[in-house]
Amino acid sequence: xxxxxxxxxxxxxxxxxxxxxxxxxxxxxxxxxxxxxxxxxxxxxxxxxxxxxxxxxxxxxxxxxxxxxxxxxxxxxxxxxxxxxxxxxxxxxxxxxxxxxxxxxxxxxxxxxxxxxxxxxxxxxxxxxxxxxxxxxxxxxxxxxxxxxxxxxxxxxxxxxxxxxxxxxxxxxxxxxxxxxxxxxxxxxxxxxxxxxxxxxxxxxxxxxxxxxxxxxxxxxxxxxxxxxxxxxxxxxxxxxxxxxxxxxxxxxxxxxxxxxxxxxxxxxxxxxxxxxxxxxxxxxxxxxxxxxxxxxxxxxxxxxxxxxxxxxxxxxxxxxxxxxxxxxxxxxxxxxxxxxxxxxxxxxxxxxxxxxxxxxxxxxxxxxxxxxxxxxxxxxxxx
Numbered sequence: 001x002x003x004x005x006x007x008x009x010x011x012x013x014x015x016x017x018x019x020x021x022x023x024x025x026x027x028x029x030x031x032x033x034x035x036x037x038x039x040x041x042x043x044x045x046x047x048x049x050x051x052x053x054x055x056x057x058x059x060x061x062x063x064x065x066x067x068x069x070x071x072x073x074x075x076x077x078x079x080x081x082x083x084x085x086x087x088x089x090x091x092x093x094x095x096x097x098x099x100x101x102x103x104x105x106x107x108x109x110x111x112x113x114x115x116x117x118x119x120x121x122x123x124x125x126x127x128x129x130x131x132x133x134x135x136x137x138x139x140x141x142x143x144x145x146x147x148x149x150x151x152x153x154x155x156x157x158x159x160x161x162x163x164x165x166x167x168x169x170x171x172x173x174x175x176x177x178x179x180x181x182x183x184x185x186x187x188x189x190x191x192x193x194x195x196x197x198x199x200x201x202x203x204x205x206x207x208x209x210x211x212x213x214x215x216x217x218x219x220x221x222x223x224x225x226x227x228x229x230x231x232x233x234x235x236x237x238x239x240x241x242x243x244x245x246x247x248x249x250x251x252x253x254x255x256x257x258x259x260x261x262x263x264x265x266x267x268x269x270x271x272x273x274x275x276x277x278x279x280x281x282x283x284x285x286x287x288x289x290x291x292x293x294x295x296x297x298x299x300x301x302x303x304x305x306x307x308x309x310x311x312x313x314x315x316x317x318x319x320x321x322x323x324x325x326x327x328x329x330x331x332x333x334x335x336x337x338x339x340x341x342x343x344x345x346x347x348x349x350x351x352x353x354x355x356x357x358x359x360x361x362x363x364x365x366x367x368x369x370x371x372x373x374x375x376x377x378x379x380x381x382x383x384x
Contacts, residue, residue, distance in 0.1 A: 054196035060175050061097065064157055071101040071157065072134050074148060075184075076141035078270040078283075079105045081250075084113040085210030086139040086184040088122060089203050090160060093188065094137070096197050101137075104128035106148050110268050112254035116209030119246070120202045140184040142166030145272035145279065160187055162214075163367055167274055182220075182227040185210035189230040204237040209250060217247040222368050255288045262303040265296065266318060272311065273371060275378040280339075281307065281316040284366050290329070293322035297333060297357065304335040315339035319370060321363050328363030332370065345381065346373040 073091040075083025087103040094101035103125040109117075117124055128134075132150030137158040141147060143166035148154070156168060158175035162184050179187050185207040192199050199207070211231055215223040218231065235241060257265045270283040283304075287293035300318040308316050318333040332347065333356065334340040343358050351358040364370060 050196065053194065057191075057194040057196075058097065061094075061099075064173065064175075067099065067135055067157065069100070069135055071099055071137055072104050072128055072131065073101055073137040073139060074104045074106055074128060074131075075139050076143070076146035076271060077106045077148075078267050079107055079109050079113065080140075080269050081110070081113045081116055081213035082183050082185055082210040083140040084109055084125065085116065085206040085213075086160070086188055087125060089185060089188045089199070089207050089210075090137060090139055090191075092200065092203050093192055093195065093197060097195065102126075107267075108264075110254070111256045112213060112250055113209075115250060115253035116206055116213075119249075120205040120209070122202050122206055138168065139188070141271070142168045142178070143271075143273060144168055145274055160184060160191070162187060164371075179226075181224050182215040182218075182222045183211040183213075183230075185214075186224075186227045186230045189234065190226065199234070199237055201238050204234040205240055208234045208238065208240070208243070208246070212243075212247055212250060213254075217243075220363075220365060222365055254286050262299045263306050266300060266303040266307055270307075271366070272313065273374075275375045278314050278378050279312070280374070281311060281313045282319055282366055282370060283307070283316070284319045284321065287320055287322040290322055290324055293320045293329075293331060296320060297331060300333055304333070308335050315342065317343070317370075317374075319366055327361050329359060329361045330363045331357055331359050333357035342374060342377050342381075346377045 071091075071094060073087045073094070075087050084105060087105065091101040091103040105125045105127060107127070109124060114124070128148055130150040131148035132153040134150075134154045136148070136151065136154045136156050137160070138147060138156060139160045141163065142159050142161050144151060145167070147168065151168070155172060156170045156174055157172075159168065159178070160175075161178045162181050163178070165178060177187060177191070181187055189199070189207060208231055211227055211234075212218070215227055218228055231243070235243065240246070257268070260268070265285060266283040268283070268285065270281055272279065272281040274280075285296055287296055297318070297320055300320075304316045304318055307313070315338055316335040317339060320331040320333070322329055322331070332343060332351070334343050344353075347358045347360070351360040353359075
């Protein structure tokens with residue numbers, strides 16, 4: 001009798017346990033279904049938001065209406081690596097969006113840019129001699145003085161830049177995207193993301209070269225979080241991880257002036273500006289050490305005089321950068337007495353004067369330090 005009762009009790013327990021298991025299974029199924037449904041709805045909502053974001057960004061180009069003829073994408077004269085990589089990258093973006101776009105340059109590219117293009121298996125953009133009558137996109141500049149000849153007779157449809165606003169004005173509507181980032185290529189990377197367009201492997205490597213060139217491999221004071229994130233993302237796309245070697249070889253190429261005249265060295269990374277009626281130019285020259293820098297400095301007198309005569313500038317400056325150990329120096333030279341007075345007013349209280357030019361360490365950026373100081377001086381003491 002006891003065994004029968006125990007058996008009955010066991011059966012009741014087993015039955016109860018079975019129901020508990022069934023309830024748990026049902027609960028798990030319902031919970032999983034709700035989770036998956038919620039996740040699916042969340043993913044669907046995310047996709048819709050992403051599609052809306054892409055459509056919102058694309059409409060800026062559509063709002064410009066039909067664009068007849070090709071679009072030429074160019075950076076500034078004396079093209080540097082950011083200019084070259086950015087014009088290639090933005091032209092590729094426009095092509096993916098269905099536009100007839102072509103990257104062009106306004107002069108001889110430097111050895112650093114040539115190295116980057118060779119590494120990325122990209123052909124050097126063609127030379128544009130006159131922009132008159134053309135559809136133009138300007139990258140890495142917004143100054144008439146730095147841009148293509150004939151630009152005043154062109155249709156500027158976009159300006160993508162990381163400098164201060166310049167002298168280029170247009171009566172038509174245009175896309176204007178200027179952000180205080182380390183490189184124009186970083187802005188273009190962000191625009192690819194906004195448009196929902198993938199970057200190809202070769203273009204990604206060229207963009208890394210652009211960012212590294214303008215930020216000194218993410219080390220100078222103009223570098224932002226966006227520049228760092230861009231390099232991370234672009235490195236994955238390019239399948240390229242040895243960035244240290246890439247930067248070392250870029251740097252070596254940038255220091256090579258083999259076969260170049262002093263005037264070509266001065267114009268290797270040269271930009272022109274206008275402020276308070278004064279037109280001036282600054283050539284940035286990189287040297288491997290102090291001895292080389294001082295040798296170049298001694299040769300810049302005639303090079304600057306020649307550049308001033310040929311360009312019609314009121315004054316020009318040579319900005320020479322070199323390293324001593326872990327320290328970077330900037331040596332700033334004037335073309336004449338009037339240019340020297342500008343430097344004295346702007347840097348005389350903080351930089352060392354050696355009788356010829358002004359020296360400071362750590363090195364400074366032309367974009368973020370030298371041009372703003374000269375602008376402030378010229379606004380206070382207009383050129384007569």
